[in-house]
Amino acid sequence: MAEPFLIGEAMTGGYGGADILHGCTIAVEPGEIAVIVGPNGAGKSTAMKAVFGMLSLRAGAVRLKGEDITALTPQARVAKGMAFVPQTSNIFTTMTVEENLEMGAFLRRDDIRGTMDQVYTLFPILKEKRNQAAGELSGGQRQQVAVGRALMTQPSVLMLDEPTAGVSPIVMDELFDRIIEVARSGISILMVEQNARQALEIADKGYVLVQGGNRFTGTGQALLADPDVRKSFLGG
Numbered sequence: 001m002a003e004p005f006l007i008g009e010a011m012t013g014g015y016g017g018a019d020i021l022h023g024c025t026i027a028v029e030p031g032e033i034a035v036i037v038g039p040n041g042a043g044k045s046t047a048m049k050a051v052f053g054m055l056s057l058r059a060g061a062v063r064l065k066g067e068d069i070t071a072l073t074p075q076a077r078v079a080k081g082m083a084f085v086p087q088t089s090n091i092f093t094t095m096t097v098e099e100n101l102e103m104g105a106f107l108r109r110d111d112i113r114g115t116m117d118q119v120y121t122l123f124p125i126l127k128e129k130r131n132q133a134a135g136e137l138s139g140g141q142r143q144q145v146a147v148g149r150a151l152m153t154q155p156s157v158l159m160l161d162e163p164t165a166g167v168s169p170i171v172m173d174e175l176f177d178r179i180i181e182v183a184r185s186g187i188s189i190l191m192v193e194q195n196a197r198q199a200l201e202i203a204d205k206g207y208v209l210v211q212g213g214n215r216f217t218g219t220g221q222a223l224l225a226d227p228d229v230r231k232s233f234l235g236g
């Protein structure tokens with residue numbers, strides 16, 4: 001099989017104590033949406049952090065375009081085209097929307113105006129509210145700020161940990177539509193979602209993680225159709 005664009009392969013490790021991940025493998029191709037689902041505490045966020053270099057693996061590897069990046073810091077991975085929106089504290093609440101976007105581009109030395117316009121085209125409400133403190137925005141709008149901030153680095157891989165947490169179903173659908181748009185532009189999307197059914201509907205590839213390992217892997221449609229996955233993880 002061909003080498004995936006980004007892969008965390010057989011990742012094993014944790015936070016210094018007992019291992020949280022046990023041979024967990026996650027991969028995504030350009031322009032594809034890969035979704036990680038699973039129960040609370042399964043290790044979904046830990047798997048994302050491992051792919052982004054926020055914890056050191058005891059075994060396994062992370063490769064981007066065939067290059068072993070297992071030893072690279074998160075910052076070095078950003079320079080290689082990876083962007084990560086963590087599950088919590090993903091915006092600077094006292095800064096304005098526009099300042100948040102500027103912070104996202106801190107590694108860049110070129111003109112960021114064009115990318116900011118792209119973010120404002122993707123999320124028009126952010127342009128309207130660009131001079132408002134990000135902390136004053138609604139939950140869905142804050143998530144747009146977080147995604148927009150990540151896009152300011154012009155990533156080839158966008159990693160999102162529960163981008164729709166705490167938002168209404170309508171806002172969730174809108175966010176998913178924007179995420180599909182980002183993927184269509186050729187960016188790889190790797191995201192964790194607790195809205196498993198809806199997320200798998202837009203997923204090219206799905207991973208069901210349980211206790212730090214891969215329980216089920218398949219296309220989003222295959223997982224949605226799998227009776228075991230439905231019964232155990234999708235509420236029937």
Ligand SMILES: Nc1ncnc2c1ncn2[C@@H]1O[C@H](COP(=O)(O)OP(=O)(O)OP(=O)(O)O)[C@@H](O)[C@H]1O
Pocket residue numbers: 015020038039040041042043044045046047087
């Ligand atoms: N910083 C940390 N230090 C030590 N243990 C941690 C840390 N973060 C998470 N854990 C532990 O790792 C395990 C997996 O947690 P993780 O946050 O990856 O799960 P999750 O699948 O993202 O859950 P959720 O759906 O609640 O977000 C849990 O047992 C958790 O207690």
Ligand SMILES: [Mg+2]
Pocket residue numbers: 044045046087161
């Ligand atoms: Mg989590």
